[in-house]
Amino acid sequence: MIAILIGTNRLGSRTRLVGAQLVRLYTALGEPTHAIDLGLLPVEVGSPRAYTEKPAEVSRLALSLGAARGLVVALPEYNGSFPGVLKLFLDLLPHPSPLEGKPICLVGVARGRFGGLRAVEDLQRHLLYRRAYLYPHSILLSDIDELLGTEARIEDPAAVKRLQEQAEGFVRFVDRIVPPTESREKPRLASP
Helix, strand or coil: CEEEEECCCCCCCHHHHHHHHHHHHHHHCCCCEEEEEHHHCCHHHHCHHHHCCCCHHHHHHHHHHHHCCEEEEEEECECCECCHHHHHHHHHCCCCCCCCCCEEEEEEECCCCCCCHHHHHHHHHHHHHCCCEECCCCEEECCHHHHECCCCCECCHHHHHHHHHHHHHHHHHHHHHCCCCCCCCCCCCCCC
């Protein structure tokens, strides 16, 4: 299974629309998917007690992350970085982290010209700290309002092609690190 993480809790987020399109894309490639929407986290996640008394939803989502062969993160750029709710969610994950040894792919979303570059770079540093395997071909979707067509999905042929190529490449990357029949408990690189 490929998990698609919607890295924001903002209502009406374009990132959520991109995440839904990623679910459809990976499903069309024959990959079972599971969406993890941070907009569904309970308000208790923001409590100072959440660090010692993990909300049940965080634990449930951590299990989903652990069960996934790979993770695609769709994230917006807010104020020059990734959203605070994403950082908080990552901080609340158990140790050892379900991100350790996990193949991860990033899709930046922004209204501006740089497509969430700063957010993607900040998250890359965090994921490397967590010992994840980063897919080297992130997608930066700039001018997202123009990319989203009348059907609330990306219709621009060039952007659709980039997302398709990224998804196909990421599935091959995941298969090399975690073959489809192998358990997620002991990730290892496949033989050349």
